[in-house]
Amino acid sequence: MDRPEYVSGRPHRALAGLVLDYGGYVEVSPHPIRRRQAPTGALTLIVSFGPPLRLHGPAGPSVPGSFLAGMHDAAVVTEYVGLQRGVQVNLTPLGGYVLLGVAMDALTNRSTSLDELSVPALAALPEQLADAPDWPARFARVDTVLVRLLACARRLPDPEVRWAWQQLRRTGGAAGVAELAAGTGWSRRHLLTRFRTQVGLTPKTAARVLRFERAARLLVPVLADGGPGAGTARSISDVAAGCGYADHAHLTREFRALAGVTPSTYVAEWRAAVPIRSSQDDEAALPSQP
Structure with missing residues (x-):
């Protein structure tokens, strides 16, 4: 396999708390490459301007090209042969809720193609990044699209959900559901409903992940x-x-x-x-x- 290329990028400061990082990548292999992508506390946006990955996950096999992987509580195996080229954007789940304007539980355990997200600016990114001259220009283009989505955002997470998520992150999943409910002043049922909508998993499952x-x-x-x-x-x-x-x-x-x-x-x-x-x-x- 030729030497792979990985380039890191930092999102625009306006996206702090919503977008974690950018990564550009180029890989070439004459033989099939398989990777196990275990669950994490982030959403993964893949903007590909190369051949698509083949995915094997909870929703079954798919070949979505550019896609958004929602919160998962099971592993996804990716597979490719030949060329892989694109930009990976890691978002917080609350960042996905704000920028995409959809309920996060609709994306749970799914890898949804950009065309299915009904966000035209994202669907146009693969072609735009392919035409960009270098990685800084590609990251800048992603910045522009995400900052514009933020400016048009119609919703923000509930302060109670934001606090509960931050408690789970801070403690590495050690905070209990009763503790989180008490801290928000909500019932456990109300916390479960609002948290699942805005994060994608229930508080208990998010803690486990x-x-x-x-x-x-x-x-x-x-x-x-x-x-x-x-x-x-x-x-x-x-x-x-x-x-x-x-x-x-x-x-x-x-x-x-x-x-x-x-x-x-x-x-x-x-x-x-x-x-x-x-x-x-x-x-x-x-x-x-x-």
């Missing part, structure tokens, strides 16, 4: 440029204890449920391949409620 994401990152340290292997890897038992799992077996069950493989297999897969991007934990404050 965030705790898993933390454990996965501790097992597979990530280099600053997006490659695996930096830092000191921890044992499965140490990660289980540090992330609040009962024991090694409990963490293994969660990996089977959410990633579809054991922790050892997950680590081995990541060490054998270079990931396209890894979303960041840094989420600045969302725009204030009007």
Whole structure:
């Protein structure tokens, strides 16, 4: 395989709290490449100006080209052969709610093509990025589209949902539903309904995904440029204890449920391949409620 190309970009400051990062990528392989994309606390927007990926996920197999992957509670396997070229945009779930103007639970466990999102500015991005001369120009074009969507946004998340989501992020999924409901002053049922609409998962499932994401990152340290292997890897038992799992077996069950493989297999897969991007934990404050 030719040497891959990965380029990082920072979103416009107006998008803080909504968009985590940008990543440009070019990969070429004469042989099929498969990657396991385990659930994370982010939405993934793929703007492709190369051949489409083949996806195998909870919604079944698909070949969507450019797409938005909503919040998931199960793994998606991507597959390609030949050329891959595009920009990946990692959004917070509340960022997706604001910028897309749709209920996030309608996108849960789905990879929806840009044409299906009914956002013409996004659907036009693949052709525009393909014509751009370089990565900075492509990132600038993505900035322009997303900032315009923000300016036209008709809704913001409830302050209570925003607080609950931030508590879950801050604690790595350790905050309980009763604690979150008490903090918002809402009933558990009302919190569940509003949270699921604006985040895509229920608070309990979101907590489970965030705790898993933390454990996965501790097992597979990530280099600053997006490659695996930096830092000191921890044992499965140490990660289980540090992330609040009962024991090694409990963490293994969660990996089977959410990633579809054991922790050892997950680590081995990541060490054998270079990931396209890894979303960041840094989420600045969302725009204030009007």
